[in-house]
Amino acid sequence: xxxxxxxxxVSHYLGAYQIRKGMQDDGVTSPSDDIKEFTAEFVEKLSxxxxxxxxxxxxxxxxxxxxxxxxxxxxxxxxxxx
Numbered sequence: 001x002x003x004x005x006x007x008x009x010v011s012h013y014l015g016a017y018q019i020r021k022g023m024q025d026d027g028v029t030s031p032s033d034d035i036k037e038f039t040a041e042f043v044e045k046l047s048x049x050x051x052x053x054x055x056x057x058x059x060x061x062x063x064x065x066x067x068x069x070x071x072x073x074x075x076x077x078x079x080x081x082x
Contacts, residue, residue, distance in 0.1 A: 011051040013062070017043050034074040042071045 021039045023029045031039075042062070049064065056063040060073040 007054050008057075009051065010046050010049045010053045010055060013055050014043065014046040014051070017046065032074075038071060038074055045070050 017039055020029070021043050024031065024036050024039060049070075054065050055070070056065070056067070060075050062070040062072070064070055
């Protein structure tokens with residue numbers, strides 16, 4: 001049986017991370033400063049890409065269809081070793 005993967009687009013992640021950023025800005029959630037910075041930068045970068053482009057995730061990193069790194073989620077050292 002062939003494995004099928006769901007294609008996730010810039011539009012999908014931009015929408016989700018705009019909501020997260022809004023929640024962070026409003027104080028509804030309070031992640032670490034590293035995560036807040038990541039979220040703001042990720043939303044900014046995604047907003048400049050075509051909405052129907054595919055986003056590829058490998059590990060903690062997000063890539064565009066040309067395998068250019070868009071962003072990497074900051075992860076504490078303990079989580080990296082798991």
